[in-house]
Amino acid sequence: MKRIVFVGLMMVLLSGCGKVEKGVITIENKSSYPVEISLGQNYSSERIELQPSTSIKRPWEVYCICVVEKPSLTLLKKQQTKEKIVISNTDELYTYKVSNRTHNLTMLKMLDEKQSILAGEDGILTSSIHLNLGDTTIHTFSPLSIKNIIFDKGIPFNIGEASYYPIEKKGEFYYFNKIIDGKLDTKRINIDLVGYEIIITN
Numbered sequence: 001m002k003r004i005v006f007v008g009l010m011m012v013l014l015s016g017c018g019k020v021e022k023g024v025i026t027i028e029n030k031s032s033y034p035v036e037i038s039l040g041q042n043y044s045s046e047r048i049e050l051q052p053s054t055s056i057k058r059p060w061e062v063y064c065i066c067v068v069e070k071p072s073l074t075l076l077k078k079q080q081t082k083e084k085i086v087i088s089n090t091d092e093l094y095t096y097k098v099s100n101r102t103h104n105l106t107m108l109k110m111l112d113e114k115q116s117i118l119a120g121e122d123g124i125l126t127s128s129i130h131l132n133l134g135d136t137t138i139h140t141f142s143p144l145s146i147k148n149i150i151f152d153k154g155i156p157f158n159i160g161e162a163s164y165y166p167i168e169k170k171g172e173f174y175y176f177n178k179i180i181d182g183k184l185d186t187k188r189i190n191i192d193l194v195g196y197e198i199i200i201t202n
Helices: 002-014
Strands: 022-029 036-042 044-050 056-061 065-068 074-080 082-087 094-100 109-111 127-129 134-140 157-159 162-164 167-170 174-181 181-196 197-201
Touching: 022 036, 022 044, 036 056, 044 056, 065 074, 127 134
Parallel strands: 022 082, 094 197
Antiparallel strands: 022 056, 036 044, 036 065, 074 082, 094 134, 109 127, 157 162, 167 174, 174 181, 181 197
16 A cells, blocks of 8 residues: 555656755654664665664755655654655554453553554554553554454463363354363453543453
8 A cells, every 4th residue: 555655756756847956864763663764766776774862864866755664654754844754653653441350360461463563651663561450541643443453362271182272263252262171261352442541251
């Protein structure tokens, strides 16, 4: 999709006529992430990788287009003039209250799983968030849905020769497994998303 938009912008710009513009653009990465960008100018494009707190300069003619390829744009914001492009962390976060009302799921952990959704307390992308019993405030880079709420499976345990995980997903639902009197006991985990509140029960 980004490639289509990129090519489309080039075609629009090239369809014009008149004085050929030129200049030097500075690209600065003020974000916390390594970024990959495509820089288009003078009928060609260049792939550029920038580490955090670094910058580069590039001459350009005719037009100058900068498209961020990685990471997800939900993590970033981009400010651009003819002289400079600044890429920094986004400050637009969504806040949810998670109510963990289960009795046994003290180990419950929500995973990002490469969705670029979960933000840590510092506002930076994090791989997981622990959900303690009671209420926890979490932040995300985009709105949540039931489908992108992913739980860690936990540490497996055995009953006889069979192996089970404490948290198991079957179809669209999660289940909590535990041992009672040497036998497997399974209960469904209910997840209700109401506005900006997530209620977890079993």
